[in-house]
Amino acid sequence: MGIHSYGSMSVDWEERVNVERLRRERLARAQAQLEASELGGLLCFDMYNIRYITSTLIGTWALDKLSRFCLLPRGAEPIMWDFGSAARHHELHCPWMGGGRSRAGISLLRGAMTPEMGRAEDVARKIKRELEMRGLDKAPLGVDMMEPPVFFALQKEGITVADGQQVMQAARRIKTQDEITLLNTSAAMVDAAYEELYRAMRPGVAENELVGLVAKTLHDLGSEGVETVNAVSGERCNPHPHIYSDRVVRPGDPAYFDICHSFTGYRTCYYRTFAVGSASPAMGDAYKRCREDLDRAIAMIKPGITTADIASIWPRAQEFGFPNEESCFGLQYGHGVGLNGWEQPVISRLVSLDHPVTIEAGMVIALETYWPSTDGWSAARIEEEVVVTEMGHEIITRFPAETLLVAGAPYWTGTGPLSTTRELEPGPGNGR
Numbered sequence: 398m399g400i401h402s403y404g405s406m407s408v409d410w411e412e413r414v415n416v417e418r419l420r421r422e423r424l425a426r427a428q429a430q431l432e433a434s435e436l437g438g439l440l441c442f443d444m445y446n447i448r449y450i451t452s453t454l455i456g457t458w459a460l461d462k463l464s465r466f467c468l469l470p471r472g473a474e475p476i477m478w479d480f481g482s483a484a485r486h487h488e489l490h491c492p493w494m495g496g497g498r499s500r501a502g503i504s505l506l507r508g509a510m511t512p513e514m515g516r517a518e519d520v521a522r523k524i525k526r527e528l529e530m531r532g533l534d535k536a537p538l539g540v541d542m543m544e545p546p547v548f549f550a551l552q553k554e555g556i557t558v559a560d561g562q563q564v565m566q567a568a569r570r571i572k573t574q575d576e577i578t579l580l581n582t583s584a585a586m587v588d589a590a591y592e593e594l595y596r597a598m599r600p601g602v603a604e605n606e607l608v609g610l611v612a613k614t615l616h617d618l619g620s621e622g623v624e625t626v627n628a629v630s631g632e633r634c635n636p637h638p639h640i641y642s643d644r645v646v647r648p649g650d651p652a653y654f655d656i657c658h659s660f661t662g663y664r665t666c667y668y669r670t671f672a673v674g675s676a677s678p679a680m681g682d683a684y685k686r687c688r689e690d691l692d693r694a695i696a697m698i699k700p701g702i703t704t705a706d707i708a709s710i711w712p713r714a715q716e717f718g719f720p721n722e723e724s725c726f727g728l729q730y731g732h733g734v735g736l737n738g739w740e741q742p743v744i745s746r747l748v749s750l751d752h753p754v755t756i757e758a759g760m761v762i763a764l765e766t767y768w769p770s771t772d773g774w775s776a777a778r779i780e781e782e783v784v785v786t787e788m789g790h791e792i793i794t795r796f797p798a799e800t801l802l803v804a805g806a807p808y809w810t811g812t813g814p815l816s817t818t819r820e821l822e823p824g825p826g827n828g829r
Contacts, residue, residue, distance in 0.1 A: 400577060400784055400791050400793065401413075402581060403578065403582065413578065414582075418573075418574075418575055419573065419575040422573045422575070423450070423573065423576075424449075426569070427439070427450050428469070431564060434539065435536070436471070436564065437470070437535070437536025438469055438528060439468070439469040439538075439540075439564060439565065440467075440468050440538055440539065440541075440543075441467050441469070441540075442466050442541060443541040443542050443562070443565070444465070445569075445735075447477070448662055449568070449569060450475045452494075453487050453494065453499075455483045457624075457659075463543070465480055465483075466504055470528065470531050471531075471533055471536070473531060475494070477499050478520075478523065479501060484501040487499040502520070504516060504544070504547060505517060505547065507544065521553065521554045524554075524556070525556060528556070540561045541562040566740065566741045569736065571757060571759035572735060572759050572760070572761050572784075573759075576761075577759075577761060577784055579660060579662070580665075580734060580793065582661075582663075583659065583661075583664060584665055584667065584782055584794050584795070586620060587656045591654075591669055591796040593611070594610060594654065596804075598646065598804035598805060599674075600648045600673060600674060600805065603645050604629070604643065608628050608641050611623070611654070621661060624658055624738065625655070627640065627641060627654060628652070628654050629654070629778075630673070631644060631647060631652075632774045634776040635775060636769075650775075651670060651672055652672075652804075653669065653671070654668065655668045655780065664734055664735070665734070665738075665782065666732070666738045667780055668765055668780035670777045670801065672801055672802070672804070673803075674804075674808070674817070675816070676803055676819075677818070677819060677821055679770040679820075681818070682770065683771075683775065684768075684777040684800070687766050687767060688779060688798070688799070690710075690712065690766040690768065691764060691779050693710050694707050695764060695781060698764075698783050698789065699788070699789045699790060700757055704749040704753050705749045706753075708731075708746045711746060717767075726745060726747050730764075732762065733763075734782055742754040756785055759785065761785070762782070763782045763783075764780065766780075780794070
């Protein structure tokens with residue numbers, strides 16, 4: 398299975414993403430995992446699982462509403478209960494959801510519908526009816542996530558609720574050919590966003606301005622939605638706050654970014670670190686260590702190794718200033734990438750050493766490392782997305798990160814360019 402870069406449009410003169418095959422293969426994988434389980438069906442409120450099963454979407458605004466739900470009965474086609482007029486739209490424009498399987502139906506909207514409105518009971522009756530029609534009502538029903546009133550209403554209907562999220566994660570763990578193409582395209586769009594960001598970064602620009610630039614670049618290229626641009630600069634780099642601010646970038650700052658967006662549903666998690674104008678030797682050393690830890694992990698990626706093999710080569714929490722693995726979770730980290738930014742397998746010293754998972758061909762894994770500088774305030778953060786192939790791996794995040802890049806126009810003196818290596822002395826109150 399080759400990994401190709403294409404344009405974002407469909408054309409008649411070249412096969413790119415085969416959307417019909419994408420829909421068919423995703424549903425088949427979910428059905429196969431369901432058949433291999435003890436469950437009579439899967440009830441999904443998780444929008445990523447709904448999209449995987451039904452290939453329907455009503456916008457990123459709905460991701461956190463828990464309003465839509467679908468049922469995949471054992472041995473049958475999925476049924477979708479959708480938000481108002483979206484059900485009618487899908488009936489007209491999604492022929493793969495034909496035969497009356499696209500229906501109107503609303504759950505609790507995260508508690509906005511109060512108990513006396515009876516929405517939880519309505520959802521439970523809808524599901525019970527479909528299961529009874531197929532003789533599946535006595536088997537456990539797998540559910541990925543739900544509000545407690547729906548859970549209680551299902552129990553009152555005599556339905557045994559079980560964990561369905563693991564069934565769906567197992568289905569989604571190995572990516573199809575078309576999923577890998579979409580993930581590669583999504584990463585290519587972030588390549589372009591980093592190019593624009595690198596050109597724009599200079600003293601005086603604020604983190605939120607850079608976030609806006611990245612978001613515009615991605616939307617102009619056809620992004621379905623920018624989930625986040627995690628922009629962190631200067632003293633905010635250590636410890637990692639995981640959120641951007643309105644801080645103005647200053648000369649000599651480190652700045653790292655995580656760009657997470659979606660193209661046709663498929664996401665990125667893609668860190669890069671820069672220095673602005675100049676870099677201190679301490680920052681250069683931190684970047685080198687961060688890159689070395691990442692490269693050692695990438696070099697290991699091939700079918701047959703385990704998540705424990707990878708996690709074991711990463712530094713212990715105490716080696717970079719944390720008391721235990723839970724307190725630094727996510728800094729030396731690996732995770733699957735697909736319709737969701739964090740999928741199986743998870744790679745972390747917190748869980749992987751005792752619960753290893755075998756790496757398989759077709760997985761797409763993001764590996765991310767972090768290392769703080771000895772100056773006490775700067776730090777490096779790098780991430781690569783890797784496709785596991787039959788023979789090894791291929792990296793699909795291509796913006797240069799082998800060495801620390803210095804952004805911003807060079808300064809010129811009477812004797813030539815100002816050195817891009819500068820030692821910034823620490824001072825009281827602000828970490829320097």
